[in-house]
Amino acid sequence: MTQKYRAAPKDDLIWHGLDSMTLLFHRPSGITHMLADPAPAILEVMQDAALTATEIASRLTASFDVDSDVDAENIVVARLEELSGLGLIARVSG
Amino acid sequence: MSEMHQIQLKIGPAAFRIASAWRRPLEELEALYRDFPSPTDNSVDFTVRLEPEKPWRRYIRPSVHIGGDFWLPDAAPLPLAQGLLAAEMGMNLQMALGWRRHLLLHASSVEKDGKALIMTGLSGSGKSTLSAMLAERGWRFMGDEFALLSLDTGSIFPFPRLISLKNQAIAAMQKVVPDSRFGPEMKATPKGDIRHLVPPKAAIDRMDEPARPALLLFPRFGYAPELREMGQSEIFVRLTQASTNYVALGEPGFHALTRFVDKVPARAMDYRSADQAEELIDDLWSKLL
Numbered sequence: 001m002t003q004k005y006r007a008a009p010k011d012d013l014i015w016h017g018l019d020s021m022t023l024l025f026h027r028p029s030g031i032t033h034m035l036a037d038p039a040p041a042i043l044e045v046m047q048d049a050a051l052t053a054t055e056i057a058s059r060l061t062a063s064f065d066v067d068s069d070v071d072a073e074n075i076v077v078a079r080l081e082e083l084s085g086l087g088l089i090a091r092v093s094g
Numbered sequence: 095m096s097e098m099h100q101i102q103l104k105i106g107p108a109a110f111r112i113a114s115a116w117r118r119p120l121e122e123l124e125a126l127y128r129d130f131p132s133p134t135d136n137s138v139d140f141t142v143r144l145e146p147e148k149p150w151r152r153y154i155r156p157s158v159h160i161g162g163d164f165w166l167p168d169a170a171p172l173p174l175a176q177g178l179l180a181a182e183m184g185m186n187l188q189m190a191l192g193w194r195r196h197l198l199l200h201a202s203s204v205e206k207d208g209k210a211l212i213m214t215g216l217s218g219s220g221k222s223t224l225s226a227m228l229a230e231r232g233w234r235f236m237g238d239e240f241a242l243l244s245l246d247t248g249s250i251f252p253f254p255r256l257i258s259l260k261n262q263a264i265a266a267m268q269k270v271v272p273d274s275r276f277g278p279e280m281k282a283t284p285k286g287d288i289r290h291l292v293p294p295k296a297a298i299d300r301m302d303e304p305a306r307p308a309l310l311l312f313p314r315f316g317y318a319p320e321l322r323e324m325g326q327s328e329i330f331v332r333l334t335q336a337s338t339n340y341v342a343l344g345e346p347g348f349h350a351l352t353r354f355v356d357k358v359p360a361r362a363m364d365y366r367s368a369d370q371a372e373e374l375i376d377d378l379w380s381k382l383l
Contacts, residue, residue, distance in 0.1 A: 014345070016352045018326040025348040030341065032334070032348055034327065 004092045005056070005080050007046040013088070015040075026088065033086055038064075039079050043088065050092045053077045098143070102133050106242065106253040106301050107196075108189060109133035112181050114144040115152050119177030126178075126256055126277050126290060129298050140164070140192060142184035147171045160184040164191035176280050179288055182256060189240055189253070190338040196242035196251060197343060197350045200336045203241040203250055204233035209308035209382070210250040211375065212241050212358075214336045220315035220365070223263040226291060227368045228375070230270050235297035236305065245346045248353050249304035254297045256290040264289045266368070308382055310360040313371065317364035321374055329360050 014025040022040040024033045035043075038060065045059040057073045083089045100113040101120050114120050143161035146152040156174035162184055172180045189198065201214035202225035211233070213221040222238040229235035236252035243250060256277065259267055264279065264287060277290035312324070312332065333351055334340050340347045361378065365371040 014348065016348075018330055018355070020325055021327040023330065023348075023352065025345060027345065030344045034331070 002052045002054075004050040004052050005046065005084065005089050006050045006092050007043050007048070007089050008087070010048070013043075024088065026086075029087060031086075033088065038075070039083060042076060042079055042083065046089070053080060056080070098145075102136075102138060103127050103185075104131050104133045105185075105255045106237070106251055108140065108193065108253065109138040110185055110188065111138040111141045112144070112184070113141060114177070114181070115146055116144070116156065116158075116174060116177060118174065119144055119158070119181050122178045122277060123181055126292055129292070129295060130301075140185070140188035142181060142188060144177060144180055144184065160187065162188055164188050170284065172283070176283050176288075178277060178290065179280055179283055179285070182258060182290070185255065186239060193242075193339060194343065196244055197347050197354075198337055198339045199241045199243060199333065200239070200338065201241040202238045203236040203252070203305075204228045205236055205252075205305040206233050206379070208305055210236060210241075210305035211309045211311065211379070212250060212307055213311045213313050214241075214333070215312050215314065218315065219313050220263075220371075221313055222258060222260075223266065224313060224368065224371055226257045226259065226263070226267055227270075228372065229294050229297065231372060234300060235293045243307070243350050243354060244304065245343070245350045247304070248307070248350065248357070250307050251304045252297070252301045254293045254301050257293060258285075259289050259291055261286045267291055307354060307358045309375075309378060310354075310358045311375070312360070312362045314362065314364045316366060319366065319370040319374060320364045321378065322362040322364075324360050324362055326355055330355050 012027045016023040022035045024035060041064055045063055053073055053076045057076045084091055098113040099117050099120050100111055101124055103110045140163050144158045145161055147157045147159045157171040158174055158177050158180040159171045160180050160183060199214060201212050202221040203210050203212045204225050213224055215221050225235060225238045235254055237254050238257045240253045241250050242253055275292040279289045281287050363374055
């Protein structure tokens, strides 16, 4: 079974771009998160779907001109774990 | 419970009741706030209580404990001679912990041409002294401690309480302001030497008038004069640190602060004297749209 992830519902998040970072206000917790790339891009490509890290990495490649390799996937996995610790994405059983 | 003396004060949008076991701090407050209006309908937002630490200490080496609607358990008691400082600290504490009608920024502010200059920074940055100094040089004083950012309109509302001058700032202001506007000098308080200054009359008369924020400065005293650009992310983080109620306000606070960061130009400003600061500020101000 491969781990899948799903982003927090769209209505729970308010996005605001600053010069070098992205602010995400998470309505249910009232917490403001300040995210650096590629975390905002990961959330953006996930949309409403439950996806594996591999699928997310390939969506990033398609949308953001990122090289798709094992390294990229490892980076995505690390960011997914961080975002899930923040409550911005959830692990779903696949 | 023994009898408490009390007075009511209105400072900008906030109304306070100050109750005290002793008359003296209230008499000092009354004298310094003589030009301020009383709350109109007897209703207050906050109560501050100055009480003896222990019942017998009303008389023997009297020591003032600060209480009120909001309080910090580890606030150290002050000697009675510093009762005025205790009252001011008590009012600041109520605002910092309890105010919800605006986003509260730990910042000084002054106004000119309907536009507000906001100065924020750590203690010792000189923001309070700068606001007091500019208030004697053609700016309207809006506050030396808290700038109140409207959640609806994005305007800054004044909170022109007494200006709390510390250490060297006392002598600097004594050169330009008549003695009648000063409170008693309190030596060696937990915050150093303190002397309160009554804001200029115009600041009190116009304390209900907001202004559109036009410039945000992060002053730093003691360095060669210089202005530096700052990134929005750094500005946002520093303002959340400078706000005592950003978290408590939730979504409205987020919208108010992001709008502020988007719209208000900001600079870090180093300076070694009020004259240098005024020159840098005048130059920036003249270039604003």
